[in-house]
Amino acid sequence: MQYLNGKVYHAAGGFLGQLLEEVPDHTRVDGDLVSRWTSSEPGSVYWTRNVWEKPFLLEFDSISQAAKALKAIQRNWAACPTRLYRRVALIEEALPGISAKARAFPFVIPAAPMGAFTLLDEHLLLGSAECSSKFPNGELSFIEDKGGPPSRAYLKLWEALELAGRMPCPGECCLDAGASPGGWTWVLSNLGAKVISIDRAPLDPAIATRANVSYMSHDAFTLKPEDIGPVDWLFSDVICYPPALLAWIEKWLESGLAKNFICTIKMQGEHFDKATTDRLASIPDSRVVHLWHNKHELTWMRLARS
Numbered sequence: 001m002q003y004l005n006g007k008v009y010h011a012a013g014g015f016l017g018q019l020l021e022e023v024p025d026h027t028r029v030d031g032d033l034v035s036r037w038t039s040s041e042p043g044s045v046y047w048t049r050n051v052w053e054k055p056f057l058l059e060f061d062s063i064s065q066a067a068k069a070l071k072a073i074q075r076n077w078a079a080c081p082t083r084l085y086r087r088v089a090l091i092e093e094a095l096p097g098i099s100a101k102a103r104a105f106p107f108v109i110p111a112a113p114m115g116a117f118t119l120l121d122e123h124l125l126l127g128s129a130e131c132s133s134k135f136p137n138g139e140l141s142f143i144e145d146k147g148g149p150p151s152r153a154y155l156k157l158w159e160a161l162e163l164a165g166r167m168p169c170p171g172e173c174c175l176d177a178g179a180s181p182g183g184w185t186w187v188l189s190n191l192g193a194k195v196i197s198i199d200r201a202p203l204d205p206a207i208a209t210r211a212n213v214s215y216m217s218h219d220a221f222t223l224k225p226e227d228i229g230p231v232d233w234l235f236s237d238v239i240c241y242p243p244a245l246l247a248w249i250e251k252w253l254e255s256g257l258a259k260n261f262i263c264t265i266k267m268q269g270e271h272f273d274k275a276t277t278d279r280l281a282s283i284p285d286s287r288v289v290h291l292w293h294n295k296h297e298l299t300w301m302r303l304a305r306s
């Protein structure tokens with residue numbers, strides 16, 4: 001087994017082109033896997049569903065030999081075939097099964113590492129025991145609620161809260177900007193938090209009339225933090241140019257009135273606003289990710305130090 005310098009980036013669904021622009025000095029591309037095998041630091045990379053943190057090459061003779069070598073490292077491995085599909089499936093079948101079933105929110109993210117592997121040729125496996133996502137190939141599916149939430153946007157908030165590893169508690173105060181029709185407000189109110197929902201468009205009446213929800217028909221960005229007061233959580237799913245979101249976040253950070261932040265950075269059309277995304281990512285204690293449930297958008301989150 002030969003460990004490689006660098007990483008393998010698994011492109012977020014439909015964003016291979018974007019990822020290739022972020023990793024222009026890649027070593028090779030296999031399907032949606034972009035390898036950069038060099039020890040120099042890469043620039044910022046956002047458009048991934050999973051990152052293989054410690055890639056290695058493994059030469060092997062037989063299916064059972066490959067599976068045995070992987071099992072000797074750890075239990076969990078996700079197959080990520082880009083060629084030789086049958087052979088990859090045979091190795092996968094010789095490994096312990098991993099669950100791909102939909103999960104009920106909330107759940108505890110398993111602590112066990114989830115590796116990933118693919119075949120570069122019949123006798124050469126590329127793998128990594130350490131990956132950025134605890135889910136096979138970064139894929140996370142929830143048992144959906146078809147009746148309660150008025151939009152499907154609730155899925156990305158569920159995912160963001162799972163990733164955050166903490167969530168609003170009963171009695172905590174949340175500001176939900178760009179709340180209409182109310183998917184995120186539905187999630188937050190179900191958790192027992194008090195929710196101030198702001199949007200120029202109305203909330204679904206079934207959400208707006210909940211006892212722990214108050215709705216303001218307003219432009220979220222023209223309200224000053226002092227007009228709202230202290231909040232435990234600040235959420236935004238507002239459709240806007242990224243610089244407008246950044247300016248609003250900066251105002252809230254300056255005010256010191258919000259503890260935790262989860263905000264969607266919506267890209268306009270085909271354009272990726274890398275400069276603003278980099279500025280958001282550089283805010284201390286924060287990170288930018290592409291969630292499994294994100295589309296042409298990224299998620300910025302900053303959690304209070306616990």
Ligand SMILES: C[S@@+](CC[C@H](N)C(=O)[O-])C[C@H]1O[C@@H](n2cnc3c(N)ncnc32)[C@H](O)[C@@H]1O
Nearest residue numbers: 151153178180181182183184219220237238239
């Ligand atoms: C993607 S939708 C939000 C979906 C919502 N999070 C949900 O779960 O149902 C974006 C919302 O941003 C709102 N919006 C756009 N600009 C806004 C602004 N300046 N202030 C408040 N809301 C805004 C739109 O009216 C729209 O309802």
